[in-house]
Amino acid sequence: MTRKWLRWMPAVAVPAVIAAAALAGSLPASAGDPLPAKTPAEVLALVAQHSAPSLSGTLEQTSRIGLPELPQAGPSSGSGGAASVLELLSGPHTTRVFLDGPSNVRVQVLDRFAERNAVRSGDQVWLYSSKDNTAMHLTLPADAGHTKDFGHYKHRDTGMHGVMPTPEELAGRLIAAADPTTEVAVHPEVNVAGRAAYNLVITPRTEGTLIGSVAVAVDGESGLPLSVELKARGQEEPAFKLAFTSLSLEAPDASLFAFSPPPGATVKEIEVPAHGTGHWGKGHWPKHGTESGVVPDAEDPAPVAPDAVPPDAVEPDAVAPDYRDPNGALARPTVTGTGWESVVEFPASPASAEADAMLSNDPLLQQAAVAVPGGRLFSTAVVNVLFTDDGRVFAGSVPAERLLTAAAAR
Amino acid sequence: MPSREVPDREVPNRALPIREVAGTDGAADVGTAEPPSDRSSSGWPLLASELAVLFRRRRTWAMMLALAAVPVLMAIAVRASSAVPPGRGPAFLDRITQNGLFVGVTAMLVCVPLFLPLTVGVVAGDTIAGEAGLGTLRYLLVAPAGRVRLLLVKYAGAAGFCIVAPLVVALAGAGIGAALFPVGPVTLLSGDVITPEEAVVRLVLVAAYLTVSLLGLSAVGLFLSTLTDVPVGAMAATIVISVVSQVLGELPQLEWLHPWLFSHYWFGFADLLRQPIAWDAFGDNALLQAGYIAVFGALAYGRFVTKDILS
Incomplete structure (x- = not known):
């Protein structure tokens, strides 16, 4: 009888080990060296002076803002109309970002059996959607390089507005919101994408808003914002979260930025208004078989x-x-x-x-x-x-x- | 460690050649009273025999032909009909007419939810229960192969089928696609273009991804197969479990459960069709399937070494 017991032992031990490993994995990893303590202002300065000329990383976006959730059923990739609007707002998204210097950018929104790409190399910008195999091309005007704020500059250029901004962009906007109506504090450090980061938390001082708090994780080493978390008042889970899940500060392969439309793709030329401040990224994103x-x-x-x-x-x-x-x-x-x-x-x-x-x-x-x-x-x-x-x-x-x-x- | 349940003496020696068990080479293990042989105990001859039996079976051939028929039918249907508008039908279907190699990818995509689990369920569910149902299990165990090694060899045989099945779909698809449609540079999801040779590598990578994906289900099937002497029961139960796992994976209310379902990453092979390849899904999938193999392997071990083998 005891021998029978022994033989069932692995069947008991293995799930126990897996459960223990899963639990250990979900606990916050203890960082090796704690970051030097900084005041909110110092963290803001760290963000302001940050420079990440080249990086490649993966971003995860999750949102629970209370929109109806659509089942992502079946192997088909076809969905259009409002479904794709809601799809961007609700549910998770994964994006890969490749950056090499200020003028080489590639952003890939990884969809189910599809992908949306925005590639910028110098003054050439390509937008490609694999769902309907359409590409759009535009040439940036010469004065496009003079914008000071890099995050803003990039999002305008790639037309990624509203799709999936980088933490840089969001943090820039959020930190600009810090004024007497808002409490800004540095909470205990967090670990994002394996990097120790300052956790800057912004809390409105009023009860009259739906926003509970906004947390920005700032990489302790480079000052790059690694994640943005938006919590609604009274909600435990973040309503919106955008965070790097993996990040490398090395320069990506240069061939990534050399994009030419694949054979058979529908290519559309986009006229760029000579006036550089227009929001001409708007509406140029390849549409998913939808009129709206x-x-x-x-x-x-x-x-x-x-x-x-x-x-x-x-x-x-x-x-x-x-x-x-x-x-x-x-x-x-x-x-x-x-x-x-x-x-x-x-x-x-x-x-x-x-x-x-x-x-x-x-x-x-x-x-x-x-x-x-x-x-x-x-x-x-x-x-x-x-x-x-x-x-x-x-x-x-x-x-x-x-x-x-x-x-x-x- | 003799196990009293095995009726050693009842088995006449001439019954052994039913299966070409490499008995002389193996050391004693659980299930036999033989003292351990001093020769190196490898299960390779036993595995070779198992694979030979599996792939000589008419049933296995029928299943592989059925799998190969999926891309063939798909290619002929697309060839015979007018152009498929983008966004209709399974992903990549509209690309087939431009490039025949996409038949392989599309066919694998179509086979993932049902056909591949179905065939793997048949093979994995048959492993132990099939021998028990035929009355050959006790003869296999009489040979000094041991229960643990038999279990391992049976699982390896099922894993061998998991390797072959997606490859059959991929290669049949690429072959019929090359025969009916032009073959040229292949456009990846990212819009980058690779040569046909690189595309074949990606095709094999996708097949390898599906092999890994099916290993967890095979372990479940192996465990279920140790529970019964009726092979059809184990096969049906394995297939039902694969369907249940996929249905649970579609319910947003069970989101917490999704990362633990063995079918969770089944469609993740799209990440191999991006530029650069996103390996995250491959790694996560391998880890998940390894967990299933460990859990259900341990369960199968617990059940099989304590089981009364009566047939």
């Missing part, structure tokens, strides 16, 4: 996660081009309230009507919107958007009642 815009951009004030920061948290110069159509189709928004509690109002215009039409025509988006007195409310954990019946759009990281009050006041 895939990339939520200025015409779609739906809660794109990166814009979940209160709009006035962002320096006006950086954000203004994003909200203004080059043709002036969308009038400048007005902002009411201050700090975290501010509400943005877009007056009635063809663009807002278009966004509203998209919302009401699409069954999936319709499901996410609820009817309220005087309009429809598109509600998520971190941002609320109200489409009034007279065509105006109100958005803000505030409770829905405040949007309704703002709409009624006018």
Whole structure:
């Protein structure tokens, strides 16, 4: 009898060992040398002076902002329309970023059996989507290299706006939001992608916002922001998280940046406006067999996660081009309230009507919107958007009642 | 360590040649009363015999032909019909007409959810229960091969099938694709272009990925096979488990469970079609399957060495 017991021992021991290993793996790894203590200002300075001329890394994005989740069923890669809009907002995404100097950039959004690529080499920019085998090409104007802020510069160039910004970009915007309305503190260090990082936590000092806290992990060595975590008020799990899962600061293979469209691909030339400040990355992203815009951009004030920061948290110069159509189709928004509690109002215009039409025509988006007195409310954990019946759009990281009050006041 | 359950004396020696068991070479192990042989105890002849029996079986050939029929039918259907618009049907289907090598990838993609688990379930479920059902198991154990080694050899045989099955699909696909469609530089998911030779390497890598993916299921099948003397029961149970695992993997409510399902990374081979290759899925998959092999291997060991072998 005892011998029989012995023979079942491996069957008991192996799962126990695996469970122990899984538990040990989920515990935070104890860092070898703790980072020298820094004040929030010092960490900010570290971010400000950071330079990562070349890197290759993998980014994971997860969001739980309260949108309906779509099953990623079956081996088919075909999905279009609102499904792909929601797909970008909800659910996980993996992106690989390759960077070599300021002018060689490659961003790959890894989809299920598909991939979206943005490649920049010098002044040549290629966008490629494997789903429908389409490529787009544009040549940057000569003055494009003069932008100071690298993160902003890159996102504009690659047209990745609204798809998956790097932590650099997000951190830059978030840290700009630090003002008297906000508490900024350095929490105990964290480990991101195997690197020790300062954990800068920003907490609004008001109760009138949906944002609970924003945490930015800053690499202790290079000052590169490694992850951004957005928590909604009262939520334990982050509503939005973007973090490096692997990172190497070595220069990637140069052949990665030499892109030419594959044979058989549909190639479209994009005219670049001579005026360099226009947001010409917008709408140029290869579309996934859909008529409506895939990339939520200025015409779609739906809660794109990166814009979940209160709009006035962002320096006006950086954000203004994003909200203004080059043709002036969308009038400048007005902002009411201050700090975290501010509400943005877009007056009635063809663009807002278009966004509203998209919302009401699409069954999936319709499901996410609820009817309220005087309009429809598109509600998520971190941002609320109200489409009034007279065509105006109100958005803000505030409770829905405040949007309704703002709409009624006018 | 004699095991009392094995009815040694009942077995006449002439019954041994039923299977060409390399008995003289093996040392004694659990299940026989023989003292350990001083010669090096290798299971290679036993494994060779097992593989020979497996791949000489008409059933195995029928399954491999059925697998090879998937890319052939697919290629003929695409050839006979008009161009497939992008985004319809399984991924890559629209690329077949431009490049025949995509038939192999598309066929593997189509085979992953059902056909490959089905055939692997048949082979893995048959390992022990098949011998028990035929009444040959006790003869195998009479030869001084030992239960542990028999279990290992049986698993290695099933693993051999896991290697061959995806390769059959890939190579049949590449072959029929090359026959019916032009072959040229292959466009990867990232939009980069590689030569046909490199593409064949990627095709073999994908097949290797599927081999690794199926090893966990084979271990489950081996364990189930030790539970019963009815091979059909073990086969059906293995296939049902593979379906259940995939269904659970589709339910967002069970998200916490997903990384623990052996089918979790089955479709991850797309990462081998990117430039540069993303190896994360391959590594995670291998680790997961190794865990399944360890757990169900240990279970199969516990069951098999304590089992009363009556047939």
